[in-house]
Amino acid sequence: MGRYLVRRLLQLVPVFIGTTFLIYWLVWSVPGDPFAGKCGERRCPQQYIDFMTDKYNLDQNIFVQYFTYMQNLLQGDFGETFSGRSINDIILTSYPNTMKLAVVALAIEAVIGLTAGVLTGLRRNGFLDNLVLVSTLFLIALPVFVVGFVLQWLFGVQWGIVKPTVSSEMRFSELIIPGFVLGSASMAYIARVARTSIAENRRSDYVRTAIAKGLPMRRVVGVHLLRNSLIPVVTLLGTDLGALMGGAIVTEGIFQINGIGRQVFRSIVTKESATVVSIVIVLVLVYLLMNLLVDLLYAALDPRIRYE
Amino acid sequence: MSDPSTASIVSTPRPEEPRELAASPGAGLPEGARKEKPRGLLGDAWRDLRRKPLFWISAAFILLFIVMAAFPSLFSSGDAVNGDLSRSLGKPSADAWFGYDVQGRDVYARTIYGARASIVVALLSVLGTMLIGGAMGMIAGYRGGWVDSLLSRIADVFFGLPFVLGAIVILTTFNGSGSSNSKAQIMFLVIMSLTVLSWPVVMRLMRSSVLATREADYIVAARALGAGTGRIVLKHLLPNCLAPLLVYGTIMVGSFIGAEATLSFLGVGLKSPVVSWGIMISEAQNYIRVAPFLLFFPAAFLVAAVLSFVMLGEAVREALDPKLR
Amino acid sequence: MSEQSAPGADGSGRPSGRLLEVDDLRVEFRTRDGVAKVINGVTYHVDAGETLAVLGESGSGKSVTAQTIMGILDTPPGFVTGGQVRFHGKDMLKMSAEQRRRIRGEGIAMIFQDSLSALNPVFTVGFQIAEQFRIRRGLSRADAKKRAIEMLDQVKIPNAKGRFSNYPHQFSGGMRQRAMIAMSLALDPEVLIADEPTTALDVTVQAQIMDLLGELQRERQMGMILITHDLGVVADVADRIAVMYAGRIVEEADVYDLYGKPAHPYTLGLLNSIPRMDEKGQELRTIKGLPPNLMNIPSGCAFNPRCPMAQPVCREKVPPLLQLGSGRASACHFAEELVNRD
Numbered sequence: 009m010g011r012y013l014v015r016r017l018l019q020l021v022p023v024f025i026g027t028t029f030l031i032y033w034l035v036w037s038v039p040g041d042p043f044a045g046k047c048g049e050r051r052c053p054q055q056y057i058d059f060m061t062d063k064y065n066l067d068q069n070i071f072v073q074y075f076t077y078m079q080n081l082l083q084g085d086f087g088e089t090f091s092g093r094s095i096n097d098i099i100l101t102s103y104p105n106t107m108k109l110a111v112v113a114l115a116i117e118a119v120i121g122l123t124a125g126v127l128t129g130l131r132r133n134g135f136l137d138n139l140v141l142v143s144t145l146f147l148i149a150l151p152v153f154v155v156g157f158v159l160q161w162l163f164g165v166q167w168g169i170v171k172p173t174v175s176s177e178m179r180f181s182e183l184i185i186p187g188f189v190l191g192s193a194s195m196a197y198i199a200r201v202a203r204t205s206i207a208e209n210r211r212s213d214y215v216r217t218a219i220a221k222g223l224p225m226r227r228v229v230g231v232h233l234l235r236n237s238l239i240p241v242v243t244l245l246g247t248d249l250g251a252l253m254g255g256a257i258v259t260e261g262i263f264q265i266n267g268i269g270r271q272v273f274r275s276i277v278t279k280e281s282a283t284v285v286s287i288v289i290v291l292v293l294v295y296l297l298m299n300l301l302v303d304l305l306y307a308a309l310d311p312r313i314r315y316e
Numbered sequence: 317m318s319d320p321s322t323a324s325i326v327s328t329p330r331p332e333e334p335r336e337l338a339a340s341p342g343a344g345l346p347e348g349a350r351k352e353k354p355r356g357l358l359g360d361a362w363r364d365l366r367r368k369p370l371f372w373i374s375a376a377f378i379l380l381f382i383v384m385a386a387f388p389s390l391f392s393s394g395d396a397v398n399g400d401l402s403r404s405l406g407k408p409s410a411d412a413w414f415g416y417d418v419q420g421r422d423v424y425a426r427t428i429y430g431a432r433a434s435i436v437v438a439l440l441s442v443l444g445t446m447l448i449g450g451a452m453g454m455i456a457g458y459r460g461g462w463v464d465s466l467l468s469r470i471a472d473v474f475f476g477l478p479f480v481l482g483a484i485v486i487l488t489t490f491n492g493s494g495s496s497n498s499k500a501q502i503m504f505l506v507i508m509s510l511t512v513l514s515w516p517v518v519m520r521l522m523r524s525s526v527l528a529t530r531e532a533d534y535i536v537a538a539r540a541l542g543a544g545t546g547r548i549v550l551k552h553l554l555p556n557c558l559a560p561l562l563v564y565g566t567i568m569v570g571s572f573i574g575a576e577a578t579l580s581f582l583g584v585g586l587k588s589p590v591v592s593w594g595i596m597i598s599e600a601q602n603y604i605r606v607a608p609f610l611l612f613f614p615a616a617f618l619v620a621a622v623l624s625f626v627m628l629g630e631a632v633r634e635a636l637d638p639k640l641r
Numbered sequence: 642m643s644e645q646s647a648p649g650a651d652g653s654g655r656p657s658g659r660l661l662e663v664d665d666l667r668v669e670f671r672t673r674d675g676v677a678k679v680i681n682g683v684t685y686h687v688d689a690g691e692t693l694a695v696l697g698e699s700g701s702g703k704s705v706t707a708q709t710i711m712g713i714l715d716t717p718p719g720f721v722t723g724g725q726v727r728f729h730g731k732d733m734l735k736m737s738a739e740q741r742r743r744i745r746g747e748g749i750a751m752i753f754q755d756s757l758s759a760l761n762p763v764f765t766v767g768f769q770i771a772e773q774f775r776i777r778r779g780l781s782r783a784d785a786k787k788r789a790i791e792m793l794d795q796v797k798i799p800n801a802k803g804r805f806s807n808y809p810h811q812f813s814g815g816m817r818q819r820a821m822i823a824m825s826l827a828l829d830p831e832v833l834i835a836d837e838p839t840t841a842l843d844v845t846v847q848a849q850i851m852d853l854l855g856e857l858q859r860e861r862q863m864g865m866i867l868i869t870h871d872l873g874v875v876a877d878v879a880d881r882i883a884v885m886y887a888g889r890i891v892e893e894a895d896v897y898d899l900y901g902k903p904a905h906p907y908t909l910g911l912l913n914s915i916p917r918m919d920e921k922g923q924e925l926r927t928i929k930g931l932p933p934n935l936m937n938i939p940s941g942c943a944f945n946p947r948c949p950m951a952q953p954v955c956r957e958k959v960p961p962l963l964q965l966g967s968g969r970a971s972a973c974h975f976a977e978e979l980v981n982r983d
Contacts, residue, residue: 022469022472022473023469023472023473023476024476026469026470026472026473026476027473027474027476027477030473030474030477031477031485034485034486034489035485035488035489145623145626145627145630146619146623148626149570149571149574149619149622149623149626149627150574150619150622151574151575151577151578151581151618151622152578153577153578153581153597154574154577154597154615154618154619157597157601157604157611157615158615160604161604161608161611165604165605165608211715212758213753213755213758213759214758214759214760214761214762216713216753216759217753217759217760217761217824218761219712219713219745220711220713220745220746220750220751220753220825221745221746221750221772221773221824221825222742222743222744222745222746222747222773222777222828223742223772223773223776223777224742224776225738225742227776232761232764235761235763235764236761236762236763239763257480257481257484257582258480258578258581258582261582262601272481272484273582281488284484284485284488285485288481288484288485291478291481292476292477292478292481295476295478296476309763310762310763311762311763311808311810312762312763312808312810
């Protein structure tokens, strides 16, 4: 296990460097003048240009720049916006909100997706099965912002059950609808993966063996069938937590949640590129780490993998 | 859908047509040799597809959208670009079925004309993704060794970028502030960013199916008979790996229509005066309380288009997968 | 030739004192392509302390019969359309699901062909054996573990204690099949059904496993149904042999009679197709043709298109399974001629 972890970590390093370098290069180097359009509608103040050039060696070649940038980043310094606000601050205030939203989304999709998947996997081709198949198809096909608008309009405007937007207190009850929206596509995937997995394993030899041993159906399904079928679902859930952070841009925009996604969105609108780069890099890092975690989880869940 | 294990019990030996046995008078062969000509996988899949209403419905919708994209004037004589402010936010009526937007433009005409940008962008992005991803996957899978490792790591780098985030970064760089890109340039940029961020998925798909097929006996046999690399790739590998790729491509057209709309919605994709569903939805969000129809109609078209492609892909996938029969 | 039907089948469903009886069992598979009649009136029985071998090609219905007895037939597509399966005289097909469950493992247990897929890959072998003691016998974890290790010991797995916490994929094929046997014998069943227990194994290991099975069967005085397509496996272990073809028993006899004087042309064909050392260099004799399509079984005797002795009557009349005296039966119109041939 230890060796596996080290190997996976080592594999992660080039990917992380490659991805972050790509982002850095795109934002600071490709446009030619690194400050073109980086400070909103006006030209960047000379003071900011001097400060940034000095701090990040912007007059040097791209590799030196990237190296300097990463050095700062690894020391926990994300730099400043042109108006002098610390980007660390921005991330620290908004990240917990996104985290909260992502956890709610993950919980909702796990509970609903799994329940639907297990029920339909056990009893295929019934009414419930078709209902779930059609609704998951919709959820997968619809862009998040359409789902978001429709639910916001229905629950918030038309029926007035909840406020259309989330207050700054981020109460749990306010997060249910945004969480559902954020997790909707993954919920559908989880339902489908669980359904296929359960349906496939239900006919497997070891389930047949468990029945032949005279175990009660509860135990055959709840222990033997579920444990095997959950492996792909759990890995999906893990990968998702990383992806949810990225997907939160749209959801947070719609429900005006002051999270990291909304910060990115706002930075794009106000053309605050330094913030965009920093947040994207944080999100990429989280995404990669979550994928690593999933790999480890996978090895822990399936004993056949550990020794290969 | 029958259980595969049953199928194997029942169909070993392969069902023979007794009529056919009688019709071919004793050719001196053992009985087994004269069995019915086996249907190919594609024939089977087509037989399966033909019976699915979902397949026909989605195919019809796709045809409709493609005609709409090619000849929008067939459906609407309205002006999609210029509006009359006096009609601002007019409700749906006989004159304008879907009402007027805030600038007094005919929403019906805009929705029809919006099909073109959405579908062209999606189709070209899928084409690009298939070509790049397919070629990379073929090379990585067939060559193996360090080429495979290198290409796989490069794919990992692009795969490590969350889709929306990656597109935002690329598009803000090239299509951000103050850039005065022409309509075609913006479209190209959107297509490029979708392609750049999606090819690793196709590459992995292609690579794994090449790896699975590469060591198949008939490929080894072809190689042993002295067939060249080009011939093996074109004649043997490609046809076998194409089916999953095409299925994935169809589904991807649907998700790219949605992705284009999402990018336009975020303000980094296509921009007015280009007409697209995503732009319309983005513009409509501020009037959701007073004029929900502004949101409803383009969203409905978007949803119908995305669903049609996804459903078509799903139907084909199910038909091609013998396990699901 | 008497008009009396095969042994065990009294037709009335009365308890007959037998341990396990299958009586005129009929099973069909309803698939999209049509209905396949997989079992068409199978009748056999097994008593305590005896081994019945069920012999047949793949698709002859021998495994499906076993699955029906165990109650693990996949429904759909498989449906029981007639007959009885009596355990201690009681028809199991009429029992409640709960009653049947209680018989599994304790009354009748089963060993499967492919132990790698039949054991759950994500639980240790020990867990899967101990589970039965915990769930069925209500033992504590520690006691169940002790019993499971004893079972592993009984099937001669070296270092049973250490191997308790190994996963199925960490066992060799032979050891895994031993573990499978340990699992099926955990609750001390009265009948053991072994469905091709050695097919997936190397030849040398095959013999060891068969020896082990025979030994355990004698020790415990179990009734054993040994399902196989391998004539070689049968000879050493079985008391009686039932030969199946196209979902029916075509011949039933004790080992000596069957090998000495087969009473059905199909059995004769099977015996002739065993390669023999004294016929080295000659062409292998095989049974011509293929097993019938179960969706379209030939009229009359199902074997008639492949039978070297076929006469017009074989295409018209289904030969019943008739007693030939001395506890053997055959379903061939010419059974007596076959037996009485020099």
